[in-house]
């Protein structure tokens with residue numbers, strides 16, 4: 649998940665978030681659609697400057713404000729894309745946007761997670777090419793994890809489910825990727841108090857070194873201090889304003905670029921990872 653990012657699916661915040669009702673979407677008081685759109689554009693420039701080709705979903709005002717968080721409605725594998733099934737009811741139409749985009753790009757569809765199964769991309773972490781860890785919580789359920797496992801087993805990929813805590817409650821967003829961001833093949837930024845214990849043990853057994861994110865910054869940002877996007881091993885994009893987490897990554901040998909994201913990420917519970925669906929890393 650930290651190999652050089654070559655191709656990525658994104659959606660501009662310009663139209664999708666324009667008319668969003670912040671109470672309906674569970675966005676914080678800092679949400680500001682026009683500021684969110686310019687912060688998104690600045691982030692997209694960083695992604696492109698890192699060498700990734702950005703594939704844009706249509707910039708349409710279809711009322712799907714969370715669709716800017718393209719990490720969640722689909723998952724990419726070496727055998728094609730998997731169209732997922734959203735746990736957050738307001739996001740249920742989003743996977744069809746991804747499916748249409750993959751068809752347009754000529755990317756094969758490996759399979760679809762179907763109701764009552766739910767799986768969101770933010771709950772999926774590739775520990776290595778043959779192991780997918782999946783967080784079981786409010787967004788991803790056991791039925792969805794079983795469907796994923798059945799789809800991936802024939803390709804020699806093992807799917808392992810790990811229970812997530814409730815944390816800030818049913819309306820809030822907590823994914824497995826909220827508590828871990830890969831930084832390199834053998835390095836990850838974590839907030840260990842919320843890591844499923846068995847997942848923590850798996851990471852250690854696989855020789856992955858853990859950099860601890862600062863606890864106060866994690867709490868002040870509702871976890872967004874930890875949500876960093878690797879564009880290559882040891883090169884990451886993070887939300888500005890969390891110097892202790894940034895320093896911990898730098899100490900571990902990472903180069904960290906930041907962008908202002910109060911109106912987009914902090915307010916809407918999704919960081920740089922969530923704003924991108926990697927299609928190709930190599």
Ligand SMILES: NC(=O)NCCC[C@H](N)C(=O)O
Pocket residue numbers: 714717719720736739769770771820821823825826916917918919921922
């Ligand atoms: N992978 C992620 O952590 N995505 C963040 C999604 C935020 C969005 N507001 C949501 O609640 O689904």
